[in-house]
Amino acid sequence: MSRRSGILEFAVLGLLHDSPMHGYELRKRLNVLLGSFRAFSYGTLYPCLKSLVAQGYLMEEKNPGDPYVPATAINGKRSKIVYRLTPEGKQRFEELLSESGPDAWEDEQFGVHFAFFGQTDRAVRMRVLEGRRNRLEERLERMRSALAKTRERLDRYTLELQRHGLESVEREVRWLNELIETERGNRAPRGGDSP
Structure with a gap:
């Protein structure tokens, strides 16, 4: 499974963990969750949904709430399929929530893990936050070193x-430090309820 499809699987299972929804609503929620720069098309989403159904993590419900309407059409239109997590899907989501290794710290995966921190065990949150901070501190050191070596050869732009780029990484490290301190002190995050 590619990294991008793994992120999509995690996000889909997480969103459907809250409530069942049809593909259009799911795509809208994914775009909000993952941001417009990582927007997923229907051409990406539906194969993922079909794969999750085939693996037994999701079930499809056609025309939920109205068993007398044929699944093929409602008033001449195609029916909407609502996707619902199966018990196996809930278990898979729990497994993905518990992952705290290096993949969870990377740029692509960190945002999705963070989006579901409210459902994540505190110890896992700490490992992910600390791993992410360490990864960014390493990146910061490499960036500073590279900039010091090439500063004279670069134009002003x-x-x-x-x-x-350096300031962006420094800002994220400060933010992570605040989150880690909040987790350690079991204080409520700025502007929110306790985790």
């Missing part, structure tokens, strides 16, 4: 772009 490229230098400014490098500085912007």
Whole structure:
């Protein structure tokens, strides 16, 4: 399974853990969860849904709530299929929630893990946050070193772009430090309820 499809599987299972929904609603929620820069098309979403159904993690319900309407059409239109998590799907989501290794710290996966932190065990949250911070601190050191070596050869716009990237990573490290301190102190995050 590719990394991107693994992220999509995790996000789909997580969203359906809250409530069943049809593909259109699921796609809208995925785009909100994952951000517009990682928007998923129907051409990506539906094969993922079909795969999750085939693996037994999801079940399809056609025309839920109205058993007398044929599954093929409602008023001449195609019926909507609502996707619901199976017990195996709930178990798979729990397994994915408990993952806290290096994949969970990477740029692509971290956001999805973080989106479901409210359902994640505190110890797992701490491992993911600390792993992410360590990964970014390593990246920060590499960026500073590279910038120090090439500063004289860069034009002012490229230098400014490098500085912007450095500041973005520094800002995320500060944010992670705040989150880790909140988790350690079991205090409520800024502007929110306790986890």
